[in-house]
Amino acid sequence: MTDSKSTLEIHLQPGAKNSEIIGLREGVLWVKVAAPPEKGRANGALIELMAKLLSVPKSDLAIVRGFTSRQKVIAINGLTTEALKEKLTRNVLGKQLPLT
Secondary structure (H helix, E strand, C coil): CCCCEEEEEEEEECCCCCCEEEEEECCEEEEECCCCCCCCHHHHHHHHHHHHHHCCCHHHEEEEECCCCCEEEEEEECCCHHHHHHHHHHHHCCCCCCCC
């Protein structure tokens, strides 16, 4: 069995009213979390939300770039790029952001 790993670019909006996936825009997943951007709370909320969305343990997710930025890249262990695309398509379908 081979280890699989994929990455995902995310635009994060901390301090939102609700935590939710907004949609995909130009290959970037837009996400809102209710947690404030203090002491890593927003990053933790992002990891928790993405673990639920992708049906993977939180321990299989890691922020690899953008710890203090809204623009982040997360790594997902145990999911191929194809499996990641399939899960995102299934779970975010119909939530495309308008291109402005």
